[in-house]
Amino acid sequence: ATLTTLIWAVKRWWRTSPRIGTPAWRGYLAVGAIALVGLSELLWILFGILVNVGRGDSYDSLVTWIAGLGLYAAPAALLASLFGRGTLRRPALSLAIVMGTLWVASIWYFTGTAVQAQGSAQKQVWKSVEFAIVKFNDEAPKSWSMYHTEKKGLLLVRLWKRYLLVNVKEEEVYEIDPQTIKPAGDNVEWSPADKPSETLETPEWKTRDVGPMQQVSFRLGKNGSVLQLQIPLKMNGQPAY
Numbered sequence: 001a002t003l004t005t006l007i008w009a010v011k012r013w014w015r016t017s018p019r020i021g022t023p024a025w026r027g028y029l030a031v032g033a034i035a036l037v038g039l040s041e042l043l044w045i046l047f048g049i050l051v052n053v054g055r056g057d058s059y060d061s062l063v064t065w066i067a068g069l070g071l072y073a074a075p076a077a078l079l080a081s082l083f084g085r086g087t088l089r090r091p092a093l094s095l096a097i098v099m100g101t102l103w104v105a106s107i108w109y110f111t112g113t114a115v116q117a118q119g120s121a122q123k124q125v126w127k128s129v130e131f132a133i134v135k136f137n138d139e140a141p142k143s144w145s146m147y148h149t150e151k152k153g154l155l156l157v158r159l160w161k162r163y164l165l166v167n168v169k170e171e172e173v174y175e176i177d178p179q180t181i182k183p184a185g186d187n188v189e190w191s192p193a194d195k196p197s198e199t200l201e202t203p204e205w206k207t208r209d210v211g212p213m214q215q216v217s218f219r220l221g222k223n224g225s226v227l228q229l230q231i232p233l234k235m236n237g238q239p240a241y
Contacts, residue, residue: 002041002095002102003007003041005091006034006037006091007039008091009087009088009091009095010034011089012087013086014235020084023087027084028088029080029083029085029233030085030086031086032077032084033080033081033084033088033092033093033096034081034088034092036073036076036077036080036092036096037073037077037096037099039069039072039073040071040073040077040096041095043066043067043069043070043073044070044102046067047063047067047106050062050066051063054161059101063110067103067107067110070103072101074096074100075096075100077092077095077096077127081093081096097200098108123182123189123191124189124192125187125189126148126156126188126189127148127149127186127187128146128186128187129155129241131145132229132230132232133228134159134227134229134230135227135230136225136227136228138228139235141159144157144159146158146241152169152172152238152241153167153169153239154166154168155168155231155241156176156181156188157238161178163175163176163177163178163228164176164200166216168207168216171202171205171207172202173199173200174195174196174199175196176190176193176194176195177196180214201217201221201222202219204218204226205218206218209237209240210230212232212233213230213231213233214231214239216229216230216231216233217229
């Protein structure tokens with residue numbers, strides 16, 4: 001709508017005679033105001049495209065530069081239109097207010113999503129499970145470990161050099177890239193943002209209580225090995241992790 005209004009205002013001004021009234025400096029201020037509005041709008045469109053492309057240090061610097069230029073162009077157009085004169089003055093004034101509002105809202109949204117992305121990408125500390133039992137094809141693997149967070153039912157299991165993210169509640173398992181996991185003493189650091197989009201096929205999923213333990217078992221792939229996890233239960237019957 002703003003672009004349509006801008007084009008209409010310019011066409012209307014072009015058909016006006018004379019285009020620059022007196023005093024001339026006020027007429028040129030109105031022309032400058034509409035030009036600044038047009039620049040601000042073009043930068044706003046470019047900003048919206050780049051925000052949806054991706055992220056990176058050089059990318060973010062470019063987006064920030066475009067946002068700063070576009071944001072300052074809007075109040076500059078508003079100031080010029082206040083002292084301008086002619087048929088372009090009122091459209092420039094209205095559009096400058098609209099563009100200023102759009103820029104403030106867009107930058108607020110961009111900043112919020114950037115902070116959210118940064119927070120989600122930050123690695124979380126996954127604490128080592130104090131007691132659990134792991135069986136791989138009914139045998140204890142020679143090298144394994146298990147980690148948990150504050151969120152119940154979400155476990156990070158290491159089998160030799162392989163890592164699996166097990167969501168007990170949703171009955172989902174993800175293959176995790178070991179390069180995304182950072183050892184931290186007995187614990188590890190890993191970000192859920194590094195979770196792949198595709199889950200592993202896990203047929204024959206079974207969850208049941210066996211004495212003081214919750215037993216979760218599933219097959220890794222249609223004809224793959226069977227992984228069994230036994231997690232201790234608390235006094236209230238809920239899993240400890």
